[in-house]
Each structure stands twice: as structure tokens, then as C-alpha cells.
């Protein structure tokens with residue numbers, strides 16, 4: 001990545017002194033792997049597809065095949081990508097910090113593939129499936145591509161294991177994320193438009209509890225004016241530079 005990024009010395013010092021650091025990531029972190037974001041004006045998924053048709057329980061009830069095929073298409077995109085320098089830098093930064101937690105809204109599994117460990121997935125994972133009746137996990141091997149399969153236990157339709165609009169986030173995940181945001185010294189908001197709740201509330205919680213808030217995003221968001229440090233660069237450039245400045249690990 002050739003973009004040059006300047007990282008404030010005070011941010012590096014604050015990070016070195018931080019007893020607990022939280023990283024919240026969104027779709028922008030995976031953009032440089034070639035995965036479309038949701039809300040970017042020209043390239044985001046929601047500029048081409050209607051969220052209420054594809055990412056709601058009602059949409060799935062109306063047209064399960066359409067929804068299933070859309071998720072199959074997205075699984076295909078993700079399967080052909082790799083973690084980018086931003087994902088790898090996050091893993092290195094986590095190894096170098098005293099205590100840290102990575103909270104992601106992403107469903108692509110790229111943080112895990114980059115080797116990140118202390119990780120919470122708030123919105124599920126594209127590569128898991130659930131029974132649409134009682135949401136128990138269903139293994140994925142036996143169906144014809146393109147059609148939503150049936151649950152082997154109860155014959156209900158199988159659905160993607162992601163959190164749609166109007167659905168609750170996994171209670172343990174959001175509770176742990178809130179606790180971490182409440183008690184951290186430094187909170188990073190990386191590659192997210194900060195528009196979707198309750199994930200967007202985490203930065204507000206951290207701010208309210210006096211954490212140093214850092215935003216990494218080439219575009220301004222509603223959080224920008226409240227952040228202590230803003231790196232207006234792609235995460236694939238900014239995060240490796242922060243990791244480099246923090247030192248070898």
C-alpha cells in the first residue's frame with residue numbers, strides 16, 4: 001500500500017499506556033480485500049440491492065430463494081478473497097497490546113483467517129447456517145447450490161447465520177462488547193459508517209466513559225467530530241503504520 005499515513009506520536013504513546021484497547025471493525029476493513037461495503041455511494045451493496053428484501057426476516061419469508069442465492073453469491077465473493085494488510089496489522093497490534101478485544105460487524109471471517117483471536121462477531125458469519133424455525137445451527141454439506149435447504153431435524157428452511165435488521169444480536173456477544181467498551185482506555189472505530197445500532201452505540205459508550213476514541217476511515221462519519229484521533233486513510237494503510245510504530249511483535 002503506497003498511501004503515506006502520518007500517525008500522531010501521542011496516539012502511539014496512549015496505545016502503549018493503554019491497559020485495555022477495543023477495536024470495532026466494519027465493512028471498510030474488508031474493502032481492500034475486494035468485498036463490497038454496504039453504504040458506500042457507488043460500490044456499496046445497498047446502492048444496488050434493497051436491504052428490506054435481502055437482510056430482513058420478512059424478506060426471507062417472502063422470497064427465501066432470492067435471499068439464499070444472494071448470500072450464496074456473497075459467500076462466493078468472500079471465498080475468493082484473502083485478508084488484507086489491515087486485517088494482518090490488527091492481529092499484530094493485538095499481540096503487542098496488554099489487553100485487547102476485536103469486535104467485528106463483519107460476517108466474512110477474514111479476521112479469523114488473518115489469525116486474530118480475541119474476537120467477537122456481532123452480526124454472525126456468512127459461512128454458518130441456522131434453522132429458520134428455532135435458530136439452531138445446521139451443518140452445510142448436503143444441498144443443491146442455489147436452493148435454500150431444509151433443516152434435517154424439522155424440515156424448516158435453512159437460513160444464513162447472520163443478523164438481519166430487526167433481529168436481536170447474540171446476547172452474549174453484545175453484552176461482552178458493551179462491557180469492553182465501558183471499561184477500555186482506547187476505542188478504535190475502523191471502516192464503519194457508525195449508522196447501525198446497537199454496534200454504533202459502542203463508540204458512544206466508550207466516549208461517555210472517557211476512553212480515547214480513534215477513527216480510521218477515509219470518509220467522515222457521525223463519530224468523526226467526537227473522535228480524539230482521526231486517520232482519514234484506508235485501513236490497509238493506516239493500521240500497518242500504527243502497528244509498525246508500536247514496534248515488533
Ligand code: BJW
Nearest residue numbers: 026027028037038039105166191192193196197219234235
Ligand atoms: C473504509 C474503507 C477502507 C470504505 N478503509 N474504511 C427501524 C426498523 C428496524 C430496525 C431499526 C429501525 N430503526 C433502527 C433500527 C435498528 C437497526 C438499525 O440500526 N438501523 C439503522 C440502519 C437505522 N438495527 C437492527 O435492527 C439491529 N438489531 C436490533 O437493533 O435489535 C433490536 C431491535 C429489534 C426490533 C426492532 C428494533 C430493534 C440488527 C442490525 C443488523 C445489521 N445487519 C447487517 C447485515 C448483516 C448480514 C449481511 O452481511 O448481509 O450488518 S446490515 C449491514 O450494516 C451489516 C453491517 O455489519 C452493518 C454495518 O455496516 P458497516 O460495517 O458500518 O458498513 P457501511 O457500508 O455502512 O460502512 C463502511 C464504511 O467503511 C464507510 O464509512 C466507508 O467510508 C468506510 N470505508 N473503504 C477503511 N479501505
